[in-house]
Amino acid sequence: MVGERIRRLREEKGLSTEEFARKIGIPASRLEEIEAGKLEPCDATLVYISKLFEVSFWWLKEGRGEVAKVA
Numbered sequence: 001m002v003g004e005r006i007r008r009l010r011e012e013k014g015l016s017t018e019e020f021a022r023k024i025g026i027p028a029s030r031l032e033e034i035e036a037g038k039l040e041p042c043d044a045t046l047v048y049i050s051k052l053f054e055v056s057f058w059w060l061k062e063g064r065g066e067v068a069k070v071a
Helices: 002-012 017-024 028-035 043-053 057-062
Strands: none
Touching: 002 028, 002 043, 002 057, 017 028, 017 043, 043 057
16 A cells, blocks of 8 residues: 555654655645555655655555665
8 A cells, every 4th residue: 555655665764744744745644644545645746755765656656666766
């Protein structure tokens, strides 16, 4: 689930929900809903997270491939 992968990334970066949400420009409450699987983030948000944290868009969205972004 995309929310689980986002939570994993956030925790690996050592960021709180509030810190991660601030970095990606959404309210912490929305991030909590995404991580809980109640909301799906739009592709634009996933692209932004992918670029900001240098992870694969397809890993975030569908769990495909490697976590690290391919240069």
